Amino acid sequence: MCGIVGLFLKKDDLRPRLGDLLTEMLISMTDRGPDSAGIAIYGDASQGLKMTIQSETPDEAFTGLEDNLNALLGAPVQMRVVDTHAVLTLPEGSEAEVRAYLAEKGIRIMGVGQSMEIFKEVGLPKDVAARFGIRQMAGSHGIGHTRMATESAVTTLGAHPFSTDGDQCLVHNGSLSNHNRVRRELARKGFVPQTQNDTEVAACYISSRLAEGANLGEALEGTLDDLDGFFTFVVGTRNGFGVVRDPIACKPAVMAETDSYVAFGSEYRAFANLPGIEDARIWEPEPATVYFWER
Incomplete structure (x- = not known):
């Protein structure tokens, strides 16, 4: 229905x-x-790329993620954790590299853009x-x-x-x-x-x-x-x-x-x-x- x-x-x-x-x-x-x-x-x-991510084990998956992405990209990354989701603000042009990294970690991507955030x-x-x-x-x-x-x-x-x-x-x-x-x-x-x-x-x-x-x-x-x-x-x-x-x-x-x-x-x-x-x-x-x- x-x-x-x-x-x-x-x-x-x-x-x-x-x-x-x-x-x-x-x-x-x-x-x-x-x-x-x-x-x-x-x-x-956002000034860069906004990516909403999700994990069934957020305490484990999101711990240290911001620092790891900073090191991976060599550029500032911001992360706002919202329960099982988190909103990442990433530098332009980094989407493919971040997607590959998150896939290795088993972290799901809910949506990507500059203004959209998805929570479900x-x-x-x-x-x-x-x-x-x-x-x-x-x-x-x-x-x-x-x-x-x-x-x-x-x-x-x-x-x-x-x-x-x-x-x-x-x-x-x-x-x-x-x-x-x-x-x-x-x-x-x-x-x-x-x-x-x-x-x-x-x-x-x-x-x-x-x-x-x-x-x-x-x-x-x-x-x-x-x-x-x-x-x-x-x-x-x-x-x-x-x-x-x-x-x-x-x-x-x-x-x-x-x-x-x-x-x-x-x-x-x-x-x-x-x-x-x-x-x-x-x-x-x-x-x-x-x-x-x-x-």
């Missing part, structure tokens, strides 16, 4: 409240998927959000997901959002019927999903289209031609936020827009605590129609 939320701020006055508002939205969707949850926050851009774990949304201090996070936009696993195991890697390119991530409600064929096509292009989750295939598809020069709207339009099944996708990029539903649109979805924000929820109750919601324009996104906003 799953529950999706998203919030894109048009104005900066709500930036300090982004994490708190998203947390409330996601908790309201708990009964749509209680096995795992995750949120992507787009905050201030097994558990209820309220517990996952509390572990990572999501309520205290500020930013311009973010998306979240609470999962009811159907096609793959209940694991951290199976949780959404999925990020397969810099500052880009995707959450999904539904199921894709042709994901194995698309997976093979993407692998030939160099976009190789790391899990069996069909949502990661969709994320790789969006990344491949963006790499080919498409904008976010064009990439989302491509899903209507190339991905079969029933789906609602909500996608975040460094500057944007987009939504698309399949032509049947059997999965519930609702949107709200004011002068200050655009919000997405699987159900209207996700909007209950948003400021000014009583004056918002509220509508159900049309089937096979792309909606996107960029800063």
Whole structure:
């Protein structure tokens, strides 16, 4: 079933409240998927490369990691530990070398970019959000997901959002019927999903289209031609936020827009605590129609 939320701020006055508002939205969707949850926050851009990592044994994996990466790169590295995750700030051009080093250490990469941070774990949304201090996070936009696993195991890697390119991530409600064929096509292009989750295939598809020069709207339009099944996708990029539903649109979805924000929820109750919601324009996104906003 799953529950999706998203919030894109048009104005900066709500930036300090982004994490708190998203947390409330996601908790309201708990009964749509209680096995795992995750949120992507787009905050201030770093001067270098920002990489979110995760380990099941963070005390062991993260001890000394900052010093080791400093020595490896011969350049300053900063690390902020957040429960089972950590956010690394790395010098530009170091991604490949750091990826190889982390793979040797068995440390997972959740996402890479300049402004995006991703936090996801097994558990209820309220517990996952509390572990990572999501309520205290500020930013311009973010998306979240609470999962009811159907096609793959209940694991951290199976949780959404999925990020397969810099500052880009995707959450999904539904199921894709042709994901194995698309997976093979993407692998030939160099976009190789790391899990069996069909949502990661969709994320790789969006990344491949963006790499080919498409904008976010064009990439989302491509899903209507190339991905079969029933789906609602909500996608975040460094500057944007987009939504698309399949032509049947059997999965519930609702949107709200004011002068200050655009919000997405699987159900209207996700909007209950948003400021000014009583004056918002509220509508159900049309089937096979792309909606996107960029800063």
